[in-house]
Amino acid sequence: MAETFRSFIMLTNANVAGKYIYRDEFQILPAPDHFPRAPYSEAHHPCLLEVKYNFNPDSNKTMPDQTEVPDWIQRKDHEKKLIHEIARLFDVFSFSKFVFTQDQHSWTIRTDDNIAIEPEWRQLSYFVRGHQHEISEFTNSPVAQIDEIKTAKFYNFGARYTGSDFSVPDLFSDILDAYYSLDQDNKNAFLKSATLFNNAIRIKPISPSISFACFVSSIETLVDHLHKGVKIEKCKECSAPRYAVTRKFTDFLKKYSSESDEVIRFYKQSYSQRSKILHAGALFTGEHIPVEWAESDWEAYHMNSGIERICRIAFTNWILEKHSFPLSP
Template sequence: MNQTHTNKPYALHIPIRTGRNMEEIFRSIIMLTNAKVTGKYKYRDKFQILPAPDHFPQVPYSEAHHPCLLEVKYNFTPDSNKKMPDQTETPDWIQRQDHERKITHEIKTLFGVFSFSKFIDIHDNHSWTISTDDSDSIESEWRQLSYFVREHQYEISEFTNSSVSKIDEINTREFYNLGGRYVGSDFSIPDLFGEILDSYYSLCQNDKDAFLRSATLFNNAIKISAISASISFACFVSSIESLINYINKDVKIESCTECSAPRYSVTRKFREFLTKYSSNSDELIKFYNKSYGKRSKILHAGALFMGEHIPADWAESDWEAYHMSSGIQRICRIAFTNWLMERKLFSPNLSRDI
């Protein structure tokens, strides 16, 4: 991707021993998404996404938080060296829950970067709510914000064999050029998503951690955008910068013998990375330079986009903020995709049995 170039009944979980103290575990986790899941998507033998069963509560709106199932498979071996704060051994069930949380976080993070259809985080907090079922009622109620289905079977013995059709896969170039979802559209993914996942899961652990840091910054930028366009923009730029710094961690940077300034500037590394993994057009190279400069001004001088510290008049419109924010988000996605696809081409760890 480059700018230039009928569900099986749930069963009780029965661990399958695959080695000393190792369990092969399947879990069915209720998730919420920003688009309705009407098909299934299975990635190798790691996870699959399925529509929510008919008895699950559904929201009567197209644009809302929609339930679905995320089924995951993993091998687990308890670590007897892990300790609780009081230095007692960490129970196996806590270690399993921690491991599952890491797996689901990883999947959510990857979807957040590479797909406009993504998982929604639900935090168990309380808030005042007004029912939308009866338009005549405006009585406020204090409620917990959450989603729970009592009958759901969390422990399963294998992936559910569902007859539903596959989730739509959209041409990746068209997907990213569009810049978002159509209102009311179902859950979909780019057609290169499977290959992107192949590449990510073939990385060594240090490379995975580095990419997840960048991907987390990217997803945080999206979340922050509703609060501050300026800080969101800075996070998008930092998501790229974080990966660049990791890639160049072993590169020795020479300093000028006269002034001791580094010869290889941060802006230059930023520009060269995006020139290689996004586009080398003159117009976009100017945008890369401008973006890094704006990021520095935001973080070091508080130079926010217009209308953020002093609300803009109705007749005003901060087009610079809109175009720079939407532009850097698209560039980040394309650069991350190309960087991972390059890893796929040269990875000795990649096999068809991932």
Template sequence: MTETFKSFIMLTNANVTGKYKYRDIFQILPAPDHFPRAPYLEAHHPCLLEVRYTFTPDSSKRMPDKTEVSSWIQRKDYENKIIHEIKTLFGVFSFSKFVSTQDVHSWTIRTESGCALDPEWRQLSYFANEHQHEISEFTNSTISQIEENQTAESYRFGARFTGSDFSIPDLLSEILDAYYSLDQDNKSAFLRSATLFNNAIKINQISPSVSFACFVSSIESLVAHIHKEEKIEKCKECSAPRYSVTRKFTAFLEKYSSDSKELISFYKQSYGRRSKILHAGALFLGEHVPVEWAESDWEAYHMISGIERICRIAFTNWVLEKYNCPSVQS
């Protein structure tokens, strides 16, 4: 089993000006000065993600044609899993996070000062010359640490300030300790929920209604995992299951988010709205028919922003509970 260090070029939604090292697993550093940068505060900013891992190829793995999967392919897949996991965790626990470029072509218009507004056919991608991918150890940098924010306060606020540099919650290391201490079954369950959560954020610009349903489903997925071993009692007369999905959903959020009467009502309303969206196509205002001038769907805005905050707090508290850490108050 070989110990390996790698340095990956990543893009983030905020400029990385400091460093953050999480134990012997990964480290975030600012990009070197020669890396291309966008001339805007709000853009995709380059940084370096250094990871350490141990890997042994599995000789029993086979391609669809039954030939052995090459060790370099297995290593590449393993590295992709590591990066995906880190990106997914930051998407849930931090408002400064990694972003992905799609290897697609699209019409673009240059935004530099003085450029003609002529459309150009381009590929969306990022790379930098002379980057050393293979490293022997974590870079020992003397730059200052990445700024930390109070976790509970930033979660309640629900966003990062426009133009601010890359920052992290002050409990991030404890949260990551809790996550990495989970057994594989709980890890996989959490990653499924976290993936739904992150997809909900991405989808919001396309469809607020589907985004909202994804947020609710991210919680529902973890609730289903928690109760998967329970025997479901059925009615003797009609064989219908004698349990309420809404009740379990609500009970989970009461425990890991807040048990205030106002929020309990919101949990029930959210689950009901999710069902209407998925089963009856009851979209939020403006999706299937454009809204009128100066009209806005404030109900959708408050429901989506509210469920995002609730998800983030509940996921954090569920993970911290597994590690016997104090909870984040909603």
């Protein structure tokens, strides 16, 4: 099984000014000077993601018409899986993350050189001619390491500073160690939760209510995985489950987030609100009827930001526990 190195051009939500190296698995580097860049600090910024992997195509894999899947397609699928996995980990554990625009089209308006407003229908994408995708080894870059921020400070603040460079929490490498040590079943369960979490982030500007429900469901997905195959005892008198779903949800967060009475009340309120949104259409203020100029749904804002922070803390502690690291503060 031959070692393969690949270099991918990626876009991020923050400028990559340094390098991040995760063991001998992957590294992130600043884009070369000749790569096109947006003339703004808050934009989609190019960088390089270099990965190493071992891969053998499966000669038994077939297309729907029963023809053999070519080796190059299997390799591309494998690379896509690697990138997706890395991106999902950044989605959950870092505020600096990858941005994907491929295969999207939209009306665009030029914002440079004072050109008169003239909408154009364009494909949203980014590529650089002549970039060498196939490499023989990782690039030995002289740039400094990217900033690592104290994890507790990172999550308590709840966001990155506008215009700040690409950074990661200082526990990020430990988190990756823990993730890559998981068996495939646990990895798949976590990736499902991470995907729901990322969907919640993306949906938030469109629908805070559905975003909130996705945050709660990202936790519930992992809770359900942990109780998979566990027989739930039922009450002999009324046949109701003795271990109700709300209790499973709150017990998980008490263990991996906080046991304070105030936060436990928030867990229960969050699960109840999620049910109202999904089953009764109880949207947050302003979604079905636009808010007035002086009106704002601060409760929705605090619930959304609160559950997002709780997700990150709980997922961090759960995954670190799997690798016998002490729970983060």
